[in-house]
Structure formats: C-alpha cells, structure tokens
Amino acid sequence: MAEPIQATRVPTSPLVAVKGMNDILPPESARWEWFEDTVRALMRRYGYLNIRVPIVEPTPLFVRGLGEVTDIVEKEMYSFIDSLNGDALTLRPEGTAGVVRAAIEHSMLYDGGKRLFYIGPMFRHERPQRGRYRQFHQVGVEALGFGGPDVDAEVILMCRSLWRDLGLADVRLDINCLGQSAERKVHREALIKHLGGSRELLDAEALRRLHSNPLRILDTKNPAMQPLVEAAPKLMDYLGEASLKHFEGVCQALDAAGQPYRVNHRLVRGMDYYSLTVFEWVTDRLGAQGTVCGGGRYDGLVELIGGKPAPGIGWGLGIERVLDLLEQSGVPVPLSPPDVYAVVPSAEALPAAMQVAEALRAAGVSVLMHAAGRDAWGSMKSQFKKADASGARHALIFGADELARGEVAIKPLRDAAAPQSTRLIALAASWAPELRTA
Ligand code: ATP
Ligand code: MG
Secondary structure, three states: OOOOOOOOOOOOOOOOOOOOEOOOOOOHHHHHHHHHHHHHHHHHHHOOEEOOOOOEEEHHHHHHHHOOOOHHHHHHOEEEEOOOOOOEEEEOOOOHHHHHHHHHHOOOOOOOOEEEEEEEEEEOOOOOEOOEOOEEEEEEEEEEOOOOHHHHHHHHHHHHHHHHHHOOOOOEEEEEEOOOHHHHHHHHHHHHHHHHOOHHHOOHHHHHHOOOOHHHHHHOOOHHHHHHHHOOOOHHHHOOHHHHHHHHHHHHHHHHOOOOOEEOOOOOOOOOOOEEEEEEEEOOOOOOOOEEEEEEEOOOHHHHOOOOOOOEEEEEEEHHHHHHHHHHOOOOOOOOOOOEEEEOOOHHHHHHHHHHHHHHHHOOOOEEEOOOOOOOOOOHHHHHHHHHHHOOOEEEEOOHHHHHOOOOEEEEOOOOOOHHHHHHHHHHHHHHHHHOOO
C-alpha cells in the first residue's frame, strides 16, 4: 500500500489554478449556462435521459475499455493510487466507459435499450493550447442496446439539431465504417505490410504503433507521412456484407434527412472500442483543434467491460470548442440582466424595499438590491450608475416621499414599452399601499 502523502507546506507565492484547468467566470459563464440549457432542451426532444456517474473510476475500466495502445491510456490519464486503501484510480478522460460500467452495474438494459446523456468535466494530461485543456468539458450521448443503423443516424442528426439551435453553420460531417474486429484483423495485416514496407517514412510514434495499433497511424497529423497514409489499403475494401449493409443504412438515413457528409477513409478515432460507424463533426474555424464532436458505434464494449453483449453508439462533444466556435461565428453571449435594480436612498427605506423585492421575486421578477457597505450608504448617483451597469430594465426607487404616500417610483432604464414594464407597474402598484410609512 502506498504511503499517505505528506501534507505539503503551503507556498507563499500566490495560489493559482492547475495549468490547463480553467476558471469559468461571469459573464462568460452565461454562455455556458445558455449552451447547457440548449442541450437539455435538445435531449428532451429526442427522449435522452440524464445520467450522472462519478468523475473518478477504477483505472482498469479505462485501460480495458479504451485500449492500452491509445493516446489516452498511454499518456493522457490522471491516474493515482488512493493513499488510504491503495486502489488504482483515474480521473475520467472520457464518458463512455463510466456510463457503460454504470449500465451494467445497475442492469439498466434488462428491459430494453436506454438513451442517455451527460454533461461534465473530463481530464487529460495534454499540452494545453487553444481548444485543448487538461480539464475540459463534454456533452455526451450513449444509446445502449440498439443495433440498427437508424440509431446511428439518430445520434448524428441530434448534433445537426444542436448546431441549428445554437445558430452554428460551419460544422460538417465526416463518417467512416470500421467494420467488425475480424475484418479489421485482415485489413491490419495488409496495412502493416504497406506501412512496414516504407519504414524509413514512419515517424517514431508510427514505428511504435506499427504492430500494436497500425490503424491509428492513418490518423497521423505528420505532413511527411501523408502520401504514405493516403495510399494505404482502405478498411472499407475489407468489409463484409453485414458491415457494408449497416453503413449503407446509415448513409441512406442521412441522405433521407438531407444531411450531407463526407466518407473519410482515414477517420479511425482514438479509442479501440469503436466498430462499424464512426463520425466526426469538424470545422475550419478553430485551427488545429477543429473536431468539435466525435463518436461512433461500440458494439463490443458492454461485453468487454463485463456485461451481457449489447450494442451501443454515442458521441462526445467538446464544450470549450463549441463555445469558441460560437464566439468565432459572432453569436453573442446571451446575457440575462435583472429586471429590476432596487435603488434605496437611505437605511430607513430598506425594510420596505426588501419587502417589495421579496414579493417581486416571488412573482418571478428578478431584482438586484442595492447593497450598502458596513458604514457607507451609496449616493443616488452611484446607485444609478450601478443600476445602469447591471443592465436592469427598470430601477425601483424607494424614496422617502413616495413611501410616505404608499408609492414606489419606477424609472425605465432601457426600453420603457417592454411588456415587463406593464407587469412590473401592476405588481408594484398592488404592493405599494402596504408600504406606507407615514
Ligand atoms: P483530438 O483529436 O482533438 O485530440 P480526441 O479524438 O482525443 O480529439 P475525443 O476523445 O473524441 O477527442 O473527445 C470528443 C471531443 O472532446 C473532441 O472532439 C473535442 O471536441 C473534445 N476534446 C477532446 N480532448 C480535449 C481537450 N484536451 N480539451 C478540450 N476539448 C477536448
Ligand atoms: Mg486527443
């Protein structure tokens, strides 16, 4: 068992976040909230239910599920030994393995397929750069227990709907078919022969993968290797009738839905668990990190993780990349300023102001209260400045004279004729008489 970690001395330099892990602050967080709301509405429309699984899982889950010779398992996982009991644990680098583990553990598939989604942080030890972080966030869907190409098309078309809901136009679809493992085995031999015949053209990573995971070499971004990889035998040519039929089914469904796509023979994806359909949604607007969403079918994974064999398909979408794309595309941050800023000229007016604010909030109006300091009470001028900066549509002014008459003054700060005004005036009027202080 590992020694418990000694308490580290608290450094005197300022404490900052872990490299590659970002704080998400307002007003930017408003974009996140809007995005998540949009996603939840989408999931409801497609009948996908939310699943929440732990952020930490046993390390073997990912080693077994994702495959030992993958970028993630080889070099990107935050793995550690639990110092209290010696368990090997890992911060989840992706969502599928955990969801499949949970589905098996809770016998979720006993009464048929399940359509699930999650939103949350993932962790990969990568070199931080634009669109690539060590803590990043994904939305993911997993449709478990459905084997037909119709569900492949369904999950792909969900993404199209999401782009539409978000107002994004520049995302295109790449798809490929990886067939079944027996088909990949035959192709693999041909691939090793092709690539191995030109060893001098392979970089170090490709040489290392030549015999362990040659398919991944097709995915290389090394420009020097492109001609070799372009000329490599295509997996599609090694697929049997069933795989081709499945792929045709997906293509037909996409055609019928009017969704354009490119068949990209080099699309292989990073995890070993994929079979048959794989796909990526890509944009040119984000530089090298142009893949905003990737997914595919993983019919062998449930069994691999220890469940009764069941098909599955899903995708994972990088939220940071999509939000960056929204910004690049000029989609503004949808701010939701308060309806009302409560201007409180003096401490005497505070009880009445609080009473009205609470009543308004109970009626669904959002109210930002002037907050005095311990000693100082803000001047009217400074309060109006804050009211303006808050973006509120109205100021409610709790002046002494008005309160004495059982009234509250409403000052429009923006578009006076908004429907909110009428409602607010009616609400304020209905409470104002109770406020009479004289
Ligand atoms: P890449 O080829 O860019 O490394 P990947 O194939 O490793 O991506 P997946 O595992 O398929 O990515 O994850 C799905 C999506 O999650 C990606 O398409 C991307 O949008 C996002 N993503 C992956 N890794 C990161 C990261 N380190 N930082 C931010 N987003 C990421
Ligand atoms: Mg990666």
